[in-house]
Amino acid sequence: MTSQEAKELLLRYRPGDEIGDPEMAAALAQCERDAALRAWFEEQGRTQSAIQECFRKITPPAGLKEQIISEHQAALRAEWWRHPRVLAAAALIILMTAVTMFWLQRDRGQSNELSIASFRMRMVKEALRLYRMELETGDLEQIRRHLANRQAPADFNLPEALGRANLTGCATTRWQGAKVSLICFLKDKSNPTGAKSDMWLFVMDRAVVKDPPPPGERRTAKENRLSTVMWSLGGKVYLLGTEGSEAELQKWL
Amino acid sequence: MDQGLDFESVVARFYAPLYQFAFSLTHVEADACDLTQQTFYIWGTKGHQLREPAKVKTWLFTTMHRQFLESRRRQTRFPHDELESVEHALPVITPQAVRQLDIAQVLETLGRVDEIYQSPVALFYLEDCSYKEIAEILEVPLGTVKSRISRGIGQLQRLLAEHPATRRAEK
Numbered sequence: 073m074t075s076q077e078a079k080e081l082l083l084r085y086r087p088g089d090e091i092g093d094p095e096m097a098a099a100l101a102q103c104e105r106d107a108a109l110r111a112w113f114e115e116q117g118r119t120q121s122a123i124q125e126c127f128r129k130i131t132p133p134a135g136l137k138e139q140i141i142s143e144h145q146a147a148l149r150a151e152w153w154r155h156p157r158v159l160a161a162a163a164l165i166i167l168m169t170a171v172t173m174f175w176l177q178r179d180r181g182q183s184n185e186l187s188i189a190s191f192r193m194r195m196v197k198e199a200l201r202l203y204r205m206e207l208e209t210g211d212l213e214q215i216r217r218h219l220a221n222r223q224a225p226a227d228f229n230l231p232e233a234l235g236r237a238n239l240t241g242c243a244t245t246r247w248q249g250a251k252v253s254l255i256c257f258l259k260d261k262s263n264p265t266g267a268k269s270d271m272w273l274f275v276m277d278r279a280v281v282k283d284p285p286p287p288g289e290r291r292t293a294k295e296n297r298l299s300t301v302m303w304s305l306g307g308k309v310y311l312l313g314t315e316g317s318e319a320e321l322q323k324w325l
Numbered sequence: 326m327d328q329g330l331d332f333e334s335v336v337a338r339f340y341a342p343l344y345q346f347a348f349s350l351t352h353v354e355a356d357a358c359d360l361t362q363q364t365f366y367i368w369g370t371k372g373h374q375l376r377e378p379a380k381v382k383t384w385l386f387t388t389m390h391r392q393f394l395e396s397r398r399r400q401t402r403f404p405h406d407e408l409e410s411v412e413h414a415l416p417v418i419t420p421q422a423v424r425q426l427d428i429a430q431v432l433e434t435l436g437r438v439d440e441i442y443q444s445p446v447a448l449f450y451l452e453d454c455s456y457k458e459i460a461e462i463l464e465v466p467l468g469t470v471k472s473r474i475s476r477g478i479g480q481l482q483r484l485l486a487e488h489p490a491t492r493r494a495e496k
Contacts, residue, residue: 080475080479081475083474083475083478083479084449084471084474084475084478086449086452118423119418119423119482120478122423122424122426123426123431123450123481123485124450124452125426126426126427126428126430126431126432127345127349127428127431127447127450127451127452129428130344130345130348130349130428131341131344132340132341132344132345132358132361133354133358136340136344136358136361136362137336137337137340139358139362140336140340140361140362140365141332141333141336143362143366144332144336144365144366144369147366147369148369
């Protein structure tokens with residue numbers, strides 16, 4: 073190792089550097105043998121100490137630590153909600169609320185959809201606007217056969233007065249996946265409106281509706297422009313509707 | 326976060342050496358304060374990602390150094406003299422001049438040393454970090470760090486010897 077190489081190493085000497093650094097140890101050993109190098113190293117040591125002392129004199133301004141901590145606390149207060157855990161918790165709450173609402177709405181919706189009121193509303197709409205007569209006949213037996221062929225309720229019981237009404241035909245429809253029989257009547261053959269039917273009887277399996285009228289009870293209601301009455305009999309639910317008053321409807325029961 | 330790594334205890338433990346390093350780099354108190362605060366701000370937002378508590382010190386110094394380099398990239402490079410390598414004979418600063426060295430003079434001179442040597446030299450003189458830690462902080466190999474420290478010290482002492490204040494002290 074030349075004197076110049078030793079100087080290059082010794083420039084960065086810090087006490088203890090020779091431990092585990094053979095090159096530094098060799099440079100120090102060379103100092104012991106080379107008086108000129110030793111003199112340079114001693115002078116160098118003083119210079120390094122003076123420079124180091126200058127660096128040690130760097131002191132942070134008063135209040136810096138407190139300012140750093142204070143700004144951190146302010147940032148935490150301002151941005152606590154941006155913390156990943158807070159965001160995750162918020163997202164979880166929103167998700168759980170949405171799922172709960174969905175199930176509640178779904179249950180409520182399903183419950184509403186299966187109610188007798190929903191059935192009545194849908195059937196009145198059917199009677200007034202939607203249905204297409206599948207069989208036009210005044211023969212009740214033909215009507216029963218047709219309905220049976222369509223897998224719709226055919227073994228219904230007509231109230232005595234209604235049995236005397238003028239049959240005009242029948243049709244089938246569906247409600248909540250169940251077949252519904254529609255039997256059509258004309259109350260007065262000399263109906264001035266020219267309508268083919270003005271009274272309708274819907275028959276469906278009673279089990280499909282969640283709140284059917286109890287047996288023996290007749291439940292009347294006005295739906296759209298029809299007066300309606302509903303009752304249960306022999307495992308079926310019946311809905312009779314006609315334009316006009318409830319009293320008029322009662323005549324057919 | 327580890328109990329020993331709560332924000333206040335980390336600040337209490339490292340703000341002074343970090344400030345010293347920042348001041349060595351910037352030579353301006355306000356800039357050094359900003360750099361120190363910025364470093365702890367980053368620690369406050371990203372420090373929780375650190376898995377090894379023993380690495381806090383190098384993490385902070387590395388972050389500060391990156392921030393400094395980033396800010397320097399946005400500024401005009403410091404004017405500095407092209408210096409020759411340490412192989413040339415080192416001028417000796419006289420004992421009288423050495424006794425009169427002050428921090429302003431040293432840091433002003435450090436600012437004229439090649440940029441690549443400034444951070445290693447500052448960390449060397451601050452004595453808070455081993456060579457291995459300095460290498461980790463500056464993200465360069467250990468051998469490179471040692472070489473840069475030697476060359477940086479050589480440049481610093483040469484510039485100090487030529488500094489007008491040193492010349493005046495020698496007369």
